[in-house]
Amino acid sequence: MxxxxxKIKFLLCLLLLVSISANSQSLLKKDEVLLFSYFKGNxxxxxxxxxxxxxxxxxxxxxxxxxxxxxxxxxxxxxxxxIRGHDGKFxxxxxxxxxxxxxxxxxxxxxxxxxxxxxxxxxxxxxxxRNTWAPEITYDPKTKLYMIYWAxxxxxxxxxxxxKEDNGYNHRMYxxxxxxxxxxxxxxxxxxxxxxxxxxNIVADGKEFIMFLKxxxxxxxxxxxxxxxxxxxxxxxxxxxPPITGKYWxxxxxxxxxxxxxxxxxxxxxxxxxxxxxxxxxENWTDISDQMVFPKGMRHGTVFKVTRKxxxxxxxxx
Numbered sequence: 001m002x003x004x005x006x007k008i009k010f011l012l013c014l015l016l017l018v019s020i021s022a023n024s025q026s027l028l029k030k031d032e033v034l035l036f037s038y039f040k041g042n043x044x045x046x047x048x049x050x051x052x053x054x055x056x057x058x059x060x061x062x063x064x065x066x067x068x069x070x071x072x073x074x075x076x077x078x079x080x081x082x083i084r085g086h087d088g089k090f091x092x093x094x095x096x097x098x099x100x101x102x103x104x105x106x107x108x109x110x111x112x113x114x115x116x117x118x119x120x121x122x123x124x125x126x127x128x129x130r131n132t133w134a135p136e137i138t139y140d141p142k143t144k145l146y147m148i149y150w151a152x153x154x155x156x157x158x159x160x161x162x163x164k165e166d167n168g169y170n171h172r173m174y175x176x177x178x179x180x181x182x183x184x185x186x187x188x189x190x191x192x193x194x195x196x197x198x199x200x201n202i203v204a205d206g207k208e209f210i211m212f213l214k215x216x217x218x219x220x221x222x223x224x225x226x227x228x229x230x231x232x233x234x235x236x237x238x239x240x241x242p243p244i245t246g247k248y249w250x251x252x253x254x255x256x257x258x259x260x261x262x263x264x265x266x267x268x269x270x271x272x273x274x275x276x277x278x279x280x281x282x283e284n285w286t287d288i289s290d291q292m293v294f295p296k297g298m299r300h301g302t303v304f305k306v307t308r309k310x311x312x313x314x315x316x317x318x
Contacts, residue, residue: 027259033311038301043076049295054258059295071104071117072096079134081302086139093135103135111314122176122187128155138202140233147233149175149190151198161196165218171198193240203255209233212253212264223249244277244285252300267300274298
């Protein structure tokens with residue numbers, strides 16, 4: 001009798017596990033796979049990881065470098081941001097240096113073969129600009145324009161939030177728009193939240209645009225992630241809300257809506273590991289870092305979707 005009951009318990013557990021797995025898979029369309037672009041070390045190049053549920057991430061091709069950086073003087077590739085453009089191609093921007101006044105750009109049809117890397121001098125016109133960090137791209141279907149945005153410190157601006165810590169960096173978010181990544185609008189201020197801000201990631205949600213950002217304030221230390229919203233991609237954005245991350249220091253957010261819930265992945269950089277928080281309403285957040293599996297040594301980047309066919313080709317390196 002006990003033997004029979006144990007078999008029944010085993011079968012029930014098996015059915016439960018299958019149900020949980022099927023539910024995770026259903027969060028994505030049958031033909032979709034999630035990819036995560038990231039870097040390692042100080043900016044060695046483009047790495048890619050994949051996931052079918054948003055929780056377990058596996059490095060592609062034994063964590064090889066898919067693209068080595070050549071743009072800029074320092075030739076780094078930090079914060080790689082990839083989106084699928086309106087033209088069906090993948091467009092990537094990244095940080096080329098700690099202190100240069102431009103960003104890197106390249107495009108690809110398959111994430112394997114890339115165009116020649118280009119240096120876009122988005123802050124070269126500003127003599128007091130110290131850097132251009134963590135550029136990202138968001139497409140606006142209303143205007144049919146891409147917006148490229150990043151964080152820059154311009155020496156002398158916003159003295160009220162200037163700190164002697166963090167080497168005196170005091171960032172605000174700036175942007176340009178483009179239709180073709182060949183010609184660009186003049187650089188403009190995107191977001192001035194009243195504090196040192198970096199690492200913005202903007203995601204469309206219906207008629208709204210959601211900005212996940214890092215409050216970089218050092219004194220007193222914030223170093224956490226917050227949320228702002230806007231009706232238009234170029235703003236104006238609302239006042240940043242309360243922190244959505246915990247007492248640890250966090251940076252490099254990338255947001256994804258999966259199964260009706262938001263997941264924001266980020267870098268717990270002082271702890272040398274990645275993390276994630278989840279919310280159903282963009283207001284109440286739960287840290288789900290202990291539910292995640294990430295490749296060893298992974299640093300922050302971007303989550304995006306590809307088709308199963310694209311993934312299989314990428315995974316085979318063909």
